[in-house]
Amino acid sequence: MHIACPSTSQAQDWWNLMRQKNATKLYVVADHGIYRLRAFSTDRKKCGELSLGLRNRKLAQQVANSLAIEVDDDSPAAIVNSYLNHKLMQVKACSQGKYAQTSLATSKEHSLSTVKSRLNNHLLPFCRKRHITNIKDLYRCEIIGAYIDTLIVDEPIGDTARSIMASTLAMLRWYDRSKGHIFISNNFNDSIKGWPSTFGYRRKREKIFLKPNQIQAILRYEYPNDRIKAMFYLPLICGLRYNEFIHLRWRDLHTENGNMDVPFAKGGSDRKTQYPKVMQTFLDRVRKKRSTGNLPGDYIFEDYNKHRDLAIYKTFMKKILNIDGNDTASNGLRRSGCNLISKYQLGLADKQLGHSVCTKVTHKCYIDNEDFEDINYFWDTFYAICIKPDTVVGAESVRLMAMQPENVIDYFKLDTKAV
Structure with missing residues (x-):
């Protein structure tokens, strides 16, 4: 049976229509062996779906990533997707280059999944709760200070909170460099100065030494x-x-x-x-x-x-x-x-x-x-x-x-x- 596959422009037009319906999430799902895209809003309401006619999940995921990144959007979700795509390119370069036969490529891939989890599970929920629709707002001193306070309350463990904040700052500095260093000011640096010591070094679990x-x-x-x-x-x-x-x-x-x-x-x-x-x-x-x-x-x-x-x-x-x-x-x-x-x-x-x-x-x-x-x-x-x-x-x-x-x-x- 022949299955029609949408062109790149058709898929992009569909995603733009979904964005007009306040779609913020894009998922790849399988339906009888054929992968399709499903768009959801912030409140988990289904906005629509598009059949890709593909039987390979990796190819379908690449289509989804390209749609989410190509949209000219300064929302935190779009910038996080762009940053993760940038990191993914680094992982691919490592796996195809001189480190291809070593475990360093696998280590970088594992690191990418960790960064993705930190940003998606902590930064983006914070932005939705605060109704932050533009990534530029995160460079405001009061906003980044509130994010640090949130991590202290929600993730009181030193290593975890410090790691989440480090991944967030790495993404913000990457975006600032891509825009010509126009967002990070001296006030921003002063507001986050000494942030590692803010979380302390308390451990959530006590170490166990068996007798x-x-x-x-x-x-x-x-x-x-x-x-x-x-x-x-x-x-x-x-x-x-x-x-x-x-x-x-x-x-x-x-x-x-x-x-x-x-x-x-x-x-x-x-x-x-x-x-x-x-x-x-x-x-x-x-x-x-x-x-x-x-x-x-x-x-x-x-x-x-x-x-x-x-x-x-x-x-x-x-x-x-x-x-x-x-x-x-x-x-x-x-x-x-x-x-x-x-x-x-x-x-x-x-x-x-x-x-x-x-x-x-x-x-x-x-x-x-x-x-x-x-x-x-x-x-x-x-x-x-x-x-x-x-x-x-x-x-x-x-x-x-x-x-x-x-x-x-x-x-x-x-x-x-x-x-």
């Missing part, structure tokens, strides 16, 4: 499947972040060297980390269970979803250790493993995390380690001690077991000279 007996309970727990077990073992034992272990492939594991490659490390770099025998045994068993997905280029585990997995972390930390809080994800396990091994032997914490441990320096340089024999020995020995009793199933039994003095692991009794 040795709590780590023992995690290692002995009967998980419902191997994927959830890996979500706990890889951060705790191998020191991997969530975004690092979801990208692991079978080819990244090096059993003979006792290490694994981390191609998507934080900051767009790559590194190596430990791969003790306890993890080798576990992943070998996982591989033998499968009939497919065992090729070198296949992901070790698929079907990851960050929001769902965060709920899984919270649920099982509550079941196993009766711990509540928002710091119950992979970073809490990663930090606890580092804390445990640093008390066992000085210097191993750097290898556990993959970078130097320093509280006074915010920049963390990745360490190019190849030999993980000492840290692999620690985890193999610690795991062997942890699983000596029979595996305990059930939350209450695990908590009772962890409170018994005879079952508490004393990491100082681990002797590197003993076999």
Whole structure:
């Protein structure tokens, strides 16, 4: 069946008509495999739709982006779209240039999605609530001051509020440069002077450091499947972040060297980390269970979803250790493993995390380690001690077991000279 596709001028005329109907949002939706555009007003009222006759979502999204950007409009939504398109061009240039084969391109793409989320979820709602229809109003001292006050009330966490404000100022400075530096004045700079200290450095969630007996309970727990077990073992034992272990492939594991490659490390770099025998045994068993997905280029585990997995972390930390809080994800396990091994032997914490441990320096340089024999020995020995009793199933039994003095692991009794 032949499907008529509108021309560029027809699509632009349709969007101009939608703008006259106060349309501010443009979405790409699928209807029986054919993508179309739907326009909505600020109050979520449907203004109209246009069939593109396309079966490729990426092409349909490009049409939507071009319509939203080509309109001569100084509204905050239009300028945000223009800014995100500018950042997208930078990401494409990075992925097609000399950084194409590195994880830096993926890191820039992730950064773009973060900036888009900050602007769409915080700046644009503020503009709609204040009835700001022109981007120039954001350069007024009283408006930008009110935006800072709003972030303090709505996002009281230092890191989050500071990041949102930094992304907003980056967009405002970009627009000011594109117009010949006519909006940012000395008064504007004075009004935002010292804005980082306004938010402070308070953390929303308290950091969790698990004790040795709590780590023992995690290692002995009967998980419902191997994927959830890996979500706990890889951060705790191998020191991997969530975004690092979801990208692991079978080819990244090096059993003979006792290490694994981390191609998507934080900051767009790559590194190596430990791969003790306890993890080798576990992943070998996982591989033998499968009939497919065992090729070198296949992901070790698929079907990851960050929001769902965060709920899984919270649920099982509550079941196993009766711990509540928002710091119950992979970073809490990663930090606890580092804390445990640093008390066992000085210097191993750097290898556990993959970078130097320093509280006074915010920049963390990745360490190019190849030999993980000492840290692999620690985890193999610690795991062997942890699983000596029979595996305990059930939350209450695990908590009772962890409170018994005879079952508490004393990491100082681990002797590197003993076999």
